[in-house]
Amino acid sequence: MFSDQPAAIATAIDTLLAGDFQDRWQVAKQFSEIGVAALPALLELMQDEALDWEVRWFVTRILGNFESSTAIEALIQLLLHSDDDDLRQMAAAALAQIGVAAVTALAPLLQYPVQRPLVVQALARIPHRAVIPLLMQVVRDEQASVRATAMAALGHFSQPDLLPVLMMALDDREATVRAEAVRGLGRWSATQMQPAHIARLAQGLTDVDDNVAQLTANTLGRLGTPPAITALITALQGPPPPVHRQVALVRSLMRCLTEGGLSCLMERWTTLALPAQAEIISGLNHLEDRALQEQAAMTLCHYLRVGIVPAPLWPHLILTLGYLRHPDALPLLQQLLQDDDPRVRMHASEALRQLNSQGSSSAPEAP
Structure with missing residues (x-):
């Protein structure tokens, strides 16, 4: 808290008016320390449409630090009446930053189609169950962006009555909405999904x-x-x-x-x-179940012997055999030490070292 608040407020306001972007960014942080005493001056600036746009943008952003009915009402009015999209978006972001205290004020704005997308965005960024009934009101909205934003937010709340809503959204005509429904379902536990x-x-x-x-x-x-x-x-x-x-x-x-x-x-x-085959080999390098390791190693050895492994995958597959540590790989890797391709010999040697380091029977080193 500043000991001389009027002077601190005046200095901070002067910086907002006369400073560059970096100055304004830094001084914006001071208003949280000054507190609500700065609100009258900030509100006066925000309402002055003759001011530089950037000043009003910063003031709008600063108001998001005040859980005050006065600040909330000012942001609501800006959201409703401003012709500037950037200012309206910042007003919505500031209301979201204020959080649950702004929910009651945001609720009536859902009736306005033009403002509804921004209102829903603000509600979606408030991680509190108070927003759920409001978001439920717009899950069938005619605007796909509104439905998608609502689904994205509802997907973070794992409560039973929301599961049918997410399942319903899987049939939405817009892919963005279906995608958000799938993301939301991905946050549910396996026990919740029948x-x-x-x-x-x-x-x-x-x-x-x-x-x-x-x-x-x-x-x-x-x-x-x-x-x-x-x-x-x-x-x-x-x-x-x-x-x-x-x-x-x-x-x-x-x-x-x-x-x-x-x-x-x-x-x-x-x-x-080829990319899918490479994904299999990559995944096998993280396999820990011994029975699955053995099953994979025997199959990969067979594929190498019959020649159905694409050349670009040979180095990765050979090293994977070393990780899988199966005895069937030993003679094959030893044979590959004689391959004409020096890269194959190098990877076979490394695989044998890895296999040996895991306690398998001894294998010769590459010459």
């Missing part, structure tokens, strides 16, 4: 929008329940999807890998694009 919910969510794997499809795969992988794993496996067993969707499916399945999931990945190896 098989019927996962079955409906899994339909997003074939969504016309690539982002929705990939987000769906990520969410199913995070859930990791048997129905979610089954959905990912089923998607891979059908006709090969586009490459980026293949990668998302593989990455998600690797996150919750089971014997059935690994079998699917190995069986579909030749139908997958």
Whole structure:
């Protein structure tokens, strides 16, 4: 607290009026220390439309530090009546910064279609359950941006009555809304999601929008329940999807890998694009289950022997065999020490070192 408030306020106001952007940025921090005594001067500046735009923008931003009915009302009026989009956006941001104290004042503004997107943005940035009833009012709004913002915010509240709302949004005509619904469902715990919910969510794997499809795969992988794993496996067993969707499916399945999931990945190896195959190899380097390590190592050794591993993946796959530490890899790696390609010999030698360091039987070093 400043000992001489009037002087401190006057100095800070002078800096706002005459300083450059950096000066204004620094002095804006002082108003929190000065306190509500600065409000009359700040409100006078904000309401002066003849002032430089940047000054009014900073004042609007500063008002977000005051949980005061006077500041809230001034920001509401600016949001309602200003013709400047940037000032209205800053007013909404300032109201969001004030938080739950601003919710009651924001509620009536939902009736105005022009202001509604900014009002919903402000409400969405207030992490308090008081905003839930208001956001629920706009989940069927005609503006897709409003629906998407509401879904993004509601997805952060894991309470049972919101699950049907998020599930409903999976059928929205706009991909941005569907994407936010999928993101929201991804924050729910596996115990909250029933098989019927996962079955409906899994339909997003074939969504016309690539982002929705990939987000769906990520969410199913995070859930990791048997129905979610089954959905990912089923998607891979059908006709090969586009490459980026293949990668998302593989990455998600690797996150919750089971014997059935690994079998699917190995069986579909030749139908997958190179980036998806590379994702499998990358994921196997983080595999900790010994039974799955053995299953993967034997299959990869077979693929190397029969020649169905693309050349760009050889170095990575060879090193992965060292990580997986399976005895079947020893003779193959020893054979690769004689390969004509020096890079193959180098990676085989490194894989053997790694395999030996993990306690496998001895293997010869590269010459």
